[in-house]
Amino acid sequence: MRLKVKNIRFDFEYDGGKYPPRKKQDAIVRAVLGKVYEVENEDFLADAISDDTGWCIYELDYEVVK
Numbered sequence: 001m002r003l004k005v006k007n008i009r010f011d012f013e014y015d016g017g018k019y020p021p022r023k024k025q026d027a028i029v030r031a032v033l034g035k036v037y038e039v040e041n042e043d044f045l046a047d048a049i050s051d052d053t054g055w056c057i058y059e060l061d062y063e064v065v066k
Contacts, residue, residue: 003045004036007061010053028053036065 008029012019019025037048046057 001041002036002038002065003042003062004065005032005034005049005060005062007059008032008049008057009059011056011058028055 010025010028012025014020032049032053037045037052039045039048042062045062046060049060050056
């Protein structure tokens, strides 16, 4: 299944309440927006993105691509 990321919010908080710089956060979001992930089913999309970026996800919107 091919899924295209339309919108995403990451959990950028490190242990202790620290956050990476805003420019780094924006770069990570831009790298994922519009990207098409090939996954077994929709349940695996968030895991694939987390594996790709190293960050957990708060919110995710996507569409199926044929």
